[in-house]
Amino acid sequence: MEKKFTDTEENSRYDDLEKMSTEALLNNINKEDKTVAESVEKQIPEMEALVDEVASKMKTGGRLFYIGAGTSGRLGVLDASECPPTFGVSDHMVIGLIAGGDIALRNAVENAEDDLEQAWKDLQEYDISENDVLIGIAASGSTPYVIGGIKKAREYGISTGCITCSSNSPLAEVSEFPIEVITGPEFVTGSTRMKAGTAQKMVLNMISTSVMIKLGKIKGNKMVDMQLSNKKLVGRGTRMIMEELNIDEAEAARLLQQYGSVREVIAHYQL
Structure with a gap:
């Protein structure tokens, strides 16, 4: 039977949240958060394939792009922005784009994520090519902005991956290297900035850090190329x-x- 809604929209395992004590709220949120790492671990084989693809492209001058909307887009921009100071790479090596543009980093932009064509327009401003890799980030796996960008990239022979928290999603279906971290219902129903956001952040950390290590940006266990900015x-x-x-x-x-x-x-x- 076809799913009527994504995994991330399932009802919370908890109810009457407003009646819980502060201690109960914190303990229950923490209880749910503890499940995230295990969900991420199940996707390590899929991550391995994507990391190797990204590293291979970057070794020959390629770049890594992230696209997403809302929390997912912000997490992609965050990961991209942390690569230069941490690993000493160019600002143009890892690029994060969010539906609605930079204003959407602080404010919700109405209907920005619903445009199937906009991501490709945004990517064209950076002259994305088959030398690069594009990763779409969407907790639901159904965000039009992200799906449209991934589909168009594949038409142009660009390697594509995705990070989603819903099984058998439209985004995973159109991506070559899908990563599906199934985190289950959120503590607050549908609030994917919680477990899903944590999972996405963990996966992004694992991908970018592993890629940079493979590119020689770490010696031993030290950030020898970090920017000495403070x-x-x-x-x-x-x-x-x-x-x-x-x-x-x-x-x-x-x-x-x-x-x-x-x-x-x-x-x-x-x-």
Whole structure:
């Protein structure tokens, strides 16, 4: 029988939420959150295939694009924005697009997610090509903005993946590398910023971090290419150099200032 609604719209396992004590609310939300990691774990084989595809494309100069609407779009933009400071890559290497444009990061944009054509128009502004990979993010797996972008990308030979929290969704059907993390009913019925959002954030962390490691952006377990954009990160970089070269803090700080990155310091002094 055809599903009348997505998995993410199923009724909560809890009722009369307004009658619960604060302690009960927090404990029950936490109880539901504990199930998310297990749901994500079941999709590791699917993630592995997508990570390898993204890494392969990026090694030859390709880029990674995320498209989504609402919470899903914001999570994609967040992951993309964290790659440059964490891994020292260009701002144009991982690109997140949200239905409705940047204003939608803070405000709901009416009907933005319902346009089947807009995602492809947005992607064309970045000259997306078959060298790139496009990942659509939609908890329900039914968002027109995302589905339209993925379908059009496939017409042009672009590798596509998706992250959704509903089984057998239209989005998964049109994606080459679908990841379906089935998180089940939300504590507040339909509030996919909760478990579904947590699952999507976890998957995005796993994908982008694994890709960057495969691209050589990590040495050992250290972010040797991170941008030294504040005192905390300069301090972290200094400690990395102290540990790697077995030198004191003052010398490590001097070398970091001289060479401008942890990687450059280590490269010059571990020859």
